[in-house]
Amino acid sequence: xxxxxxxxxxxxxxxxxxxxxxxxxxxxxxxxxxxxxxxxxxxxxxxxxxxxxxxxxxxxxxxxxxxxxxxxxxxxxxxxxxxxxxxxxxxxxxxxxxxxxxxxxxxxxxxxxxxxxxxxxxxxxxxxxxxxxxxxxxxxxxxxxxxxxxxx
Numbered sequence: 292x293x294x295x296x297x298x299x300x301x302x303x304x305x306x307x308x309x310x311x312x313x314x315x316x317x318x319x320x321x322x323x324x325x326x327x328x329x330x331x332x333x334x335x336x337x338x339x340x341x342x343x344x345x346x347x348x349x350x351x352x353x354x355x356x357x358x359x360x361x362x363x364x365x366x367x368x369x370x371x372x373x374x375x376x377x378x379x380x381x382x383x384x385x386x387x388x389x390x391x392x393x394x395x396x397x398x399x400x401x402x403x404x405x406x407x408x409x410x411x412x413x414x415x416x417x418x419x420x421x422x423x424x425x426x427x428x429x430x431x432x433x434x435x436x437x438x439x440x441x442x443x
Contacts (some may be wrong), residue, residue: 294299294355294375300384308370310371316382322412322436322441330404330434333401334402334404334405334408335407336438337377337379337401337405338400338405338411338441339409340375340376340377340379340380341375341380341396341398341411342411342441343375344372344375344376344382344396345373345382345396345413346382347371347395348366348369348382348384348394348413349413349415349420350436351363351370351371352369352387352392352394352415353440354369355368355369357362358404360389361387361394362384362388362389362391362415363384363387363389364384364386364387364392365384366382366383366384366433374399375396376407378385378401379398379400380396380397380398380399380402381396381397381399382394382395382396383397386414390416390417391414391415391416391417392414392415392441393412393413393414393415394412394413394414395409395410395411395412396410396412396413397409397410397411397426404424406425407424407425407426407430407432407436408425408432408436408438408439408440409425409426409427410425410426410427411423411424411430411440411441412424417432419432422437422441424437424440424441428435
């Protein structure tokens with residue numbers, strides 16, 4: 292007599308080791324491809340923090356200049372923070388006089404990994420504003436790289 296419930300060959304449930312390893316390999320490949328894009332998007336988003344802080348410095352400088360005969364040499368004189376709002380950049384004024392100023396934002400924390408745009412520099416000289424960027428204080432990026440760093 293044949294009993295169907297005692298069949299020597301049972302249907303297997305679940306995944307085999309090979310299937311699991313293939314799924315893990317595919318997940319690893321996808322994450323390897325996606326991670327650099329994620330880091331790039333995060334760096335770009337954090338750059339907005341510096342751009343907003345630099346615009347705050349610029350407006351405060353213009354207010355200060357309206358009341359004084361020259362631009363301020365310290366952020367504390369302007370009553371602006373020395374860190375950007377999300378604390379991704381340290382802010383300073385490297386030079387100032389009656390004709391203009393140079394403000395610098397230097398990446399801090401996780402943003403230091405954004406090597407191309409680690410330094411952002413805003414210069415106002417005789418009513419002309421220029422923006423520069425770079426991996427070091429020399430801010431020697433090309434025009435295309437500057438555009439990329441300052442575009443948010």
